[in-house]
Amino acid sequence: MPKARAKTKTRAKTKTKARTARPKAKPKNAFYAQSGGVTAVINASACGLIETARKHKNKIGNVYAGRNGIIGALTEDLIDTGKESAAAIRALRHTPSGAFGSCRYKLKSLEQNRREYERLIEVFEAHNIGYFFYNGGGDSADTCLKVSQLAESMGYPIQAIHVPKTVDNDLPITDNCPGFGSVAKYIAVSTREASFDVASMAKTSTKVFVIEVMGRHAGWIAAAGGLASSKDTEIPIVILFPEVPFDKDKFLAKVNGMVKRHGYCSVVVSEGVKGPDGKFLSDQGLRDAFGHAQLGGVAPVVANIIKEGLGLKYHWAVADYLQRAARHIASKTDVDQAYAMGKAAVDFALKGHNSVMPAIVRSSNKPYKWKVGMAPLAKVANVEKMMPTDFITADGFGITKKCRTYLEPLIKGEDYPPYKDGMPKYVKLKNTAVKKKLASSFKV
Amino acid sequence: MPKARAKTKTRAKTKTKARTARPKAKPKNAFYAQSGGVTAVINASACGLIETARKHKNKIGNVYAGRNGIIGALTEDLIDTGKESAAAIRALRHTPSGAFGSCRYKLKSLEQNRREYERLIEVFEAHNIGYFFYNGGGDSADTCLKVSQLAESMGYPIQAIHVPKTVDNDLPITDNCPGFGSVAKYIAVSTREASFDVASMAKTSTKVFVIEVMGRHAGWIAAAGGLASSKDTEIPIVILFPEVPFDKDKFLAKVNGMVKRHGYCSVVVSEGVKGPDGKFLSDQGLRDAFGHAQLGGVAPVVANIIKEGLGLKYHWAVADYLQRAARHIASKTDVDQAYAMGKAAVDFALKGHNSVMPAIVRSSNKPYKWKVGMAPLAKVANVEKMMPTDFITADGFGITKKCRTYLEPLIKGEDYPPYKDGMPKYVKLKNTAVKKKLASSFKV
Numbered sequence A, B: 001m002p003k004a005r006a007k008t009k010t011r012a013k014t015k016t017k018a019r020t021a022r023p024k025a026k027p028k029n030a031f032y033a034q035s036g037g038v039t040a041v042i043n044a045s046a047c048g049l050i051e052t053a054r055k056h057k058n059k060i061g062n063v064y065a066g067r068n069g070i071i072g073a074l075t076e077d078l079i080d081t082g083k084e085s086a087a088a089i090r091a092l093r094h095t096p097s098g099a100f101g102s103c104r105y106k107l108k109s110l111e112q113n114r115r116e117y118e119r120l121i122e123v124f125e126a127h128n129i130g131y132f133f134y135n136g137g138g139d140s141a142d143t144c145l146k147v148s149q150l151a152e153s154m155g156y157p158i159q160a161i162h163v164p165k166t167v168d169n170d171l172p173i174t175d176n177c178p179g180f181g182s183v184a185k186y187i188a189v190s191t192r193e194a195s196f197d198v199a200s201m202a203k204t205s206t207k208v209f210v211i212e213v214m215g216r217h218a219g220w221i222a223a224a225g226g227l228a229s230s231k232d233t234e235i236p237i238v239i240l241f242p243e244v245p246f247d248k249d250k251f252l253a254k255v256n257g258m259v260k261r262h263g264y265c266s267v268v269v270s271e272g273v274k275g276p277d278g279k280f281l282s283d284q285g286l287r288d289a290f291g292h293a294q295l296g297g298v299a300p301v302v303a304n305i306i307k308e309g310l311g312l313k314y315h316w317a318v319a320d321y322l323q324r325a326a327r328h329i330a331s332k333t334d335v336d337q338a339y340a341m342g343k344a345a346v347d348f349a350l351k352g353h354n355s356v357m358p359a360i361v362r363s364s365n366k367p368y369k370w371k372v373g374m375a376p377l378a379k380v381a382n383v384e385k386m387m388p389t390d391f392i393t394a395d396g397f398g399i400t401k402k403c404r405t406y407l408e409p410l411i412k413g414e415d416y417p418p419y420k421d422g423m424p425k426y427v428k429l430k431n432t433a434v435k436k437k438l439a440s441s442f443k444v
Helices: A002-020 A042-052 A070-072 A084-093 A114-126 A139-147 A148-154 A180-201 A218-229 A250-262 A296-311 A322-327 A332-350 A402-413 B001-022 B044-055 B070-074 B087-095 B114-126 B138-148 B151-153 B182-203 B220-228 B248-262 B298-311 B321-325 B332-350 B403-410
Strands: A030-036 A062-064 A079-081 A127-137 A160-162 A208-213 A238-240 A265-270 A312-318 A356-364 A369-376 B031-035 B065-067 B078-080 B129-136 B157-165 B206-213 B237-240 B265-269 B314-318 B356-364 B369-376
Touching: A002 B151, A002 B157, A030 A042, A030 A160, A030 A356, A030 B114, A042 A062, A042 A084, A042 A127, A042 A332, A062 A070, A070 A114, A070 A312, A084 A332, A114 A127, A114 A148, A127 A139, A127 A332, A139 A148, A139 A160, A160 A332, A180 A208, A180 A265, A180 A312, A180 A322, A180 A332, A180 A402, A180 B321, A208 A296, A218 A238, A218 A402, A238 A250, A238 A369, A238 B138, A238 B356, A250 A296, A265 A296, A265 B138, A296 A312, A312 B321, A322 A402, A322 B182, A332 A356, A332 A369, A332 A402, A402 B114, B031 B044, B031 B070, B044 B065, B044 B087, B044 B332, B065 B151, B070 B078, B070 B114, B087 B332, B114 B314, B129 B138, B129 B332, B138 B151, B138 B157, B157 B332, B182 B206, B182 B265, B182 B314, B182 B321, B182 B332, B182 B403, B206 B220, B206 B298, B220 B237, B220 B403, B248 B265, B248 B298, B248 B321, B265 B298, B298 B314, B332 B369, B332 B403
Parallel strands: A030 A062, A030 A127, A127 A160, A160 A356, A208 A265, A208 A312, A238 A265, B031 B065, B031 B129, B129 B157, B157 B356, B206 B265, B206 B314, B237 B265
Antiparallel strands: A062 A079, A312 B314, A356 A369, B065 B078, B356 B369
16 A cells, blocks of 8 residues: 555654665655536645645655646646645635646546556556546546556556535535535526616516526526525525426416516526426527527527517526636635545545545534545446435425525635736646656547 | 705704794705616715715705606605615615616607606605706716706706716716726626636637627727736637627637637627628527527627637627626725715715716826816717727737726726625615605606
8 A cells, every 4th residue: 555655664764864764765646637627616626635745745745737637647748736836836725717727538448448547557657656636526536436446457556536526516425516616606696686687677677687507417506596585685586497397388477477576587597407308498409590500508598488478678698607717706615625625635545545535524504514524436436416306496496495504505605816906816827747757648 | 056055054053943943944855866777886876975965964855766767756756765774875885786776768858858857847846856866877967967957948946966877988078987897897807717717628628718798889898808818817818899890700810829829718799799781790680490589699609600610619608787786796996986976976966066977087097096077967968988999909809008007997906795694795775665745647
C-alpha cells in the first residue's frame, strides 16, 4: 500500500536528516482531474484537495492535474499544480468553472478498450502517480471505479477516490452534490427577482414569465425555482418537472388560475420536460424561413403555448451556463461542502482507502447539520438519484413541504468573491505543463 | 408658487401653536409614479424621494404613489406611502422592480386627448396635489413635460419633476441613467462567468457561447458585455450592436478567428440587431411542426448561424428580465445615483423648480467623480442618446478604450441586499389605497 510505504519513509527522514540518509523513494504523486460539466464550486473542491495535499508533502509528492480532465492523463498532458502560489490555489475557492479544463470522455470497459488502461498505467508509472482523484458526476464515478481496480485487474497499485460534483444533484448515497446548491440559489434568486419585475408590470404588460433551467433527467434544479416563493414573500409559481409528463390543458388551466388570482405568474421549466409521447417538449422540429432546422430551448415553446392558449403577454429567459457558472451568488453551504469533499478525498487517501467517495451526510434539518461520510464507489457508479415522488405536489406543478425542508439548507449563506473595479476577481492559473517522460503519444 | 406659500405656513405654525392658530392651509401633497420597464434600482429612487419628502412635512404633506404608474392618477387609485414604516421605505433601496406598480402608458397631446389632462387635474385638486414626480425614461419625460405645463395650459398650479430611469441608458444630458449601471454589471459579470465555463469545456464540448441582452435601439447594454474582458482577465468576446448592420460573413470570420486563437469565444448579442435589410435578426418567421408562428429570441438565431457556418458546438442564453431585476448584483454606483436622483427631485421641488430633471454630471473619470445637475425637461423629452460612433471598434465587434473608460465607473462597487435563509429579503409594501374623493370613474 502506498500509505504504508509513505509512513516508513517519513519516519526515516525525521530520524536521519538529508546528508546521512539512505537513498529514499520519493512519496507518490497524485493525479487530479475535473470531469463533465463544470460548476460554480468544482474549483473549491480542487482548492480543498490541493491545500490538504500540500500539508502532507511527506506522503503526497506533487499534485498533477489533467489538462482537460482525463484526456490530460491519456495524452500525458499534466499540469504541475506545485508551480501555483498558495494565493492562486486559495483563489480557486471563489473561482467558477474548471481551472484545469474539463472534458466529456468516458473510459470504456477494460474488455472494450484495454489500450486506454495500459496507457494510463504507462503515464502514472512514468510520473510516479499513486493517487487518482477524479472530480465529477455519475459517469466519472464509473471511470474512477475502473481505475480503482487497476491493482487487481492489471497489477498497478493505485488508490482512486472520487470527488462528487454535479449541478444535477443526481448522485446516490450523498445527501446532495456540490455544485447543486449554488445553481439552486441562482435559480431561486433569479426567479424571485424576475417575478417581482413581472408583478410590477402585469397591469398593462407581461403577465407570464417563463424561465428555462437545466436538468435533462431529474427536476432538482426546477424544484429550486419553488424556493423563490416563501412564507414572507409569496409568489405564484408553476413548475414543469421532467418527472411529470406535460399536460397542456392542465398546464394552461393552472397558469390561468394563477394569473386570475395574482395578476401574474412565473413558470420554471426544466429543459428535460417531455410531452405525453415521451419526446422532449423542446424538440419541436422548428424550421426557419429557409426550411433549416432550428434548435430552440423549451422556454420559447412553453411561452408560445401560453400565447396561443391564453393570449397572455409573456417574456421568457434561458439561463443556460449562467446558472452553473454564477459564482457571484454561490451558496455558502455549497462552497463549504465542495471544499470539504476535496479535503476529505485526500484524508481518505492518506488513510489508505481506495474505491470510495466522500459523501455529505445530513444529520439535522433545523438547525442544518452535516458531516463527511464515505461511500463505496461500486454503489455510486452509474446510479441516478431521481426526485422522490413526495417532493412534487399532487397536481405536479409545485414542491411539497418535504422538498422545501430538503432544499432550503442547501442555498443558505452567501460567499461573495472579491471584486476589483466592479468585477469579480477570478483566478486564471499558470497551468505549467509537467515535462513529458514518454516517447509515445496517444490519440483520444 | 407652492414653495413660497409653504414657507409662510411654517413660520405661522412655529409662532402660534395649534390652539391659537388661524385656520391654515395644509401643505401640498406630492404624487409619485413609476413608469415603463422597471429596473433593479428604480425603488432606490423612490426611497430617496420619499425619505427626503418625509424630512419636509411642513412643505410636502403626503407622498401619494400612483398604483401602476400614471394609470393610478387617472383612475384615482392612489397609494398612501405615509402608511409605510420607515423600515419599509428604507428597504426600497435594496428591492428591485417597481414597488407601486408601473405601466406602459403615454399621455397623448393636449389637443388629442384633453379629457385625460382634465381628469388629472380633477384628481390632483381633490387630493391637494402640488408636486408631480415622474420616474421613467424618454416617453415619461414627455408626459412629465406636459404635466409641468398644466399651470400655463389649464391654469392648474403644479411643479413637475422628472426622475430619470432606464436600463437603456438613452436619456440625453445626464451622463448615464440610473438602472443602466446594474444591468451593465450583471451582463459583464455573467458573461465573464459563462466564458470561464466555456473555456474549461472547449476542448471536447461547447466552443461558442451566445448571450442575448436587452437594447432594441441602442447598444449600451451589449457594450457592457465587453467589460467581461479586462487587462487582468482576457476573454475573447464578439459583440453584436444594434448600431451595426449584421454582416454574416464578417461575423463568422471573426468568431472563427477567435476560436482558432483562444479555443473558444463568447458572443454578446443585442436583441435589437438588424440584418442588412433593416429587419430584426430575431424576426425569422419561425414555424413549428404545425406551421404556427414561433416567437424566438435572437440568441438561437445567431447560434444557428454559427452551427451552420462553422459547425462549432454552441450554447445560448437569453437573460431577459433576469438582467434588469438582478438587484443581488447591483452596482453600488448605480444604487447611490438612483437614490440621489430621487432625493434631488424633492430638493428641486422645494426650491420651486418646475419642468426639470435631476441629471448625473461626471466631473472626473479616474477617480470617478459625479455630482447632481439639473436638466430642462424640454431638452430631455423624446430625445434618444445613441452610442457614440467612437465607442465601437472599427470592425464593429468590440468596444473602444473610450467606451471602457465611460462604462467602468458605472459598474463599480457592490451593494448587496440583506438575506434571510439564503434568499434576498425584498420588501413588499402594504400599498394602502387613499380614500377616493371623486364620484366619477375614468376608463383608461
